Amino acid sequence: MSERASAIYQAVILNHNRSPKGYGVVPLATHEADGFNPICGDKVNVSAIIVKDKFVNLGFTAQSCALCRASASVMMEALADSTLSRAEEFVSQFENMIRGKGVVIKGDAAAFEAMRDYPARAKCVLLPWRTLTEALKNGSTASGVPPGLTSVSTELGE
Amino acid sequence: MSRFSRNGKLNIEELRKVFPVLSRQIRGKKLTYLDSGATTLKPLRVIEAVDHYYRNGTANIHRGVHLLSEEATSRYESTRTAVKDFLNAGDEREIVLTSGTTAGINLVAKSFVKSRVKTGDEILITAMEHHANIVPWQMLRDETGCKLVVAPVLEDGSLDVSAFKSLITGRTKFISCVWISNAFGVINPVKEMVHAAKSAGVPIMFDAAQAVAHEAVDVQSLDCDFLVFSGHKLFGPTGVGVLYGKMKHLEVMPPQMGGGDMIKSVSFEKTIYADVPAKFEAGTPDIAAVIGLGEGIRFVTEDLGFDVIRAHEQELLVAAELALQDVPDLKILGTAHPKVPIFSMILGKIHAHDVGTILDLQGVAVRTGHHCAQPLLARFGVPATVRASFSIYNDQEDIKALVQGLRKTLEMFA
Numbered sequence: 243m244s245e246r247a248s249a250i251y252q253a254v255i256l257n258h259n260r261s262p263k264g265y266g267v268v269p270l271a272t273h274e275a276d277g278f279n280p281i282c283g284d285k286v287n288v289s290a291i292i293v294k295d296k297f298v299n300l301g302f303t304a305q306s307c308a309l310c311r312a313s314a315s316v317m318m319e320a321l322a323d324s325t326l327s328r329a330e331e332f333v334s335q336f337e338n339m340i341r342g343k344g345v346v347i348k349g350d351a352a353a354f355e356a357m358r359d360y361p362a363r364a365k366c367v368l369l370p371w372r373t374l375t376e377a378l379k380n381g382s383t384a385s386g387v388p389p390g391l392t393s394v395s396t397e398l399g400e
Numbered sequence: 401m402s403r404f405s406r407n408g409k410l411n412i413e414e415l416r417k418v419f420p421v422l423s424r425q426i427r428g429k430k431l432t433y434l435d436s437g438a439t440t441l442k443p444l445r446v447i448e449a450v451d452h453y454y455r456n457g458t459a460n461i462h463r464g465v466h467l468l469s470e471e472a473t474s475r476y477e478s479t480r481t482a483v484k485d486f487l488n489a490g491d492e493r494e495i496v497l498t499s500g501t502t503a504g505i506n507l508v509a510k511s512f513v514k515s516r517v518k519t520g521d522e523i524l525i526t527a528m529e530h531h532a533n534i535v536p537w538q539m540l541r542d543e544t545g546c547k548l549v550v551a552p553v554l555e556d557g558s559l560d561v562s563a564f565k566s567l568i569t570g571r572t573k574f575i576s577c578v579w580i581s582n583a584f585g586v587i588n589p590v591k592e593m594v595h596a597a598k599s600a601g602v603p604i605m606f607d608a609a610q611a612v613a614h615e616a617v618d619v620q621s622l623d624c625d626f627l628v629f630s631g632h633k634l635f636g637p638t639g640v641g642v643l644y645g646k647m648k649h650l651e652v653m654p655p656q657m658g659g660g661d662m663i664k665s666v667s668f669e670k671t672i673y674a675d676v677p678a679k680f681e682a683g684t685p686d687i688a689a690v691i692g693l694g695e696g697i698r699f700v701t702e703d704l705g706f707d708v709i710r711a712h713e714q715e716l717l718v719a720a721e722l723a724l725q726d727v728p729d730l731k732i733l734g735t736a737h738p739k740v741p742i743f744s745m746i747l748g749k750i751h752a753h754d755v756g757t758i759l760d761l762q763g764v765a766v767r768t769g770h771h772c773a774q775p776l777l778a779r780f781g782v783p784a785t786v787r788a789s790f791s792i793y794n795d796q797e798d799i800k801a802l803v804q805g806l807r808k809t810l811e812m813f814a
């Protein structure tokens with residue numbers, strides 16, 4: 243395995259991809275959104291129950307590449323039980339790291355740091371995070387919306 | 401015998417030397433370029449022709465009497481002659497220079513087909529079209545109320561020819577089909593398709609974007625009504641392409657863009673359009689690209705020749721098919737023959753983008769995704785594949801690098 247390949251596809255990422263945390267749609271979610279990347283066809287759903295500004299339950303489903311799926315799993319792990327304001331802060335820290343603008347985050351999320359050298363794939367990694375942000379903005383709007391219509395990724399640009 | 405061949409056999413080492421990009425290192429590795437379906441690499445003679453135009457005599461065309469302008473005009477028009485010979489068109493005026501395949505299809509849809517269809521009429525395409533040969537017809541459908549009919553594709557990725565024929569009816573007003581599928585590399589039986597269209601008196605167009613770098617085209621013997629392609633898939637620059645149309649059609653087609661260069665005379669009361677093909681070429685075109693396209697064509701016809709190209713590419717096709725058989729869990733979509741060496745692959749359960757990235761890290765450039773043919777991939781139940789597309793400058797080493805890269809990907813995801 244080449245050094246560079248192992249920098250992107252680290253064991254942490256491959257493990258999250260193989261056995262993702264929080265996989266599934268949360269029943270009776272208070273917040274939900276679908277994310278879609280029209281360039282590669284990746285689809286993500288993020289659903290959550292939020293009570294008193296705190297995540298009580300958080301889940302995702304994905305038809306996507308390994309990087310997107312692992313990133314969603316890492317997000318689940320990092321934000322379970324977190325408060326909304328903490329979550330928002332974490333999302334923006336993560337995005338800054340991927341864009342090569344911020345400090346490296348501790349924990350499994352750090353495994354994605356190498357992505358700053360691969361902007362073409364940054365979209366895959368950011369899709370779950372963008373979808374979460376959309377869910378927080380929307381409340382529960384995803385039900386009934388065909389996947390792909392809430393195209394979060396259009397904001398990601400090329 | 402041509403510049404890069406002897407007794408019909410390609411001298412691949414010499415040929416690779418005239419493609420400067422091939423000597424580039426990619427992420428510390430030798431470049432294995434397997435994305436010619438997206439765009440081909442450019443040989444020195446194309447690069448130099450473009451450079452020469454800018455360096456030695458930038459000038460506009462068809463205006464001005466000074467030497468630079470005359471030179472530019474003559475080099476620009478020499479491309480039209482080269483295209484005419486390349487396609488074996490009967491008349492140079494049948495060659496309209498466009499910005500590419502997409503522009504050509506849109507022009508025909510708006511200028512030729514639109515006035516010929518009404519509610520209830522049908523336009524026939526196939527299930528293996530590039531989005532460029534789907535969306536313009538959907539736009540026309542929404543505007544005119546005509547119907548878009550799609551001929552199905554068989555399990556092996558080839559066109560269901562008998563279904564195609566039976567879908568040509570009294571309601572069919574136009575047929576537009578891809579010649580070689582950009583996603584699968586499968587070659588359509590174009591002669592048979594034209595024959596079916598002619599028997600029903602329906603005009604037919606071919607999207608030859610993928611065909612022109614692999615197959616000799618003879619529009620007179622084929623007898624198609626229109627044919628379009630892009631220069632950048634024929635070793636030429638981006639931003640230039642060709643619409644071939646039969647003279648009798650082009651003459652009655654109204655221009656879609658008005659401006660300079662497409663008129664005979666202009667007054668505020670009345671403008672008289674220029675003749676074919678100038679009436680379709682309003683405004684200053686990409687002159688350098690047109691000159692480059694001429695060189696791309698001369699590269700194919702003078703330096704190589706289609707016998708050499710076909711022999712080399714069929715050798716690559718057979719060798720790659722054999723080598724890919726040994727990769728576990730690899731599925732190839734579109735196995736039908738005849739085809740050119742384009743492989744749409746699915747590697748186990750691994751997403752195409754992960755495969756693409758790991759290959760890229762080995763210096764292997766492939767395309768991942770839907771290849772602008774979403775309906776075709778949907779027909780096979782997948783959102784994305786990994787596409788390796790070979791061209792004349794690829795060799796056995798490239799096949800090895802691809803197979804090795806696929807094996808590495810499998811190891812990583814084991």
Ligand SMILES: Cc1ncc(COP(=O)(O)O)c(C=O)c1O
Binds near residue numbers: 503578630
């Ligand atoms: C079969 C086919 N048709 C049409 C196109 C569109 O060509 P262009 O983008 O150069 O207009 C392509 C290029 O990808 C193609 O492969």
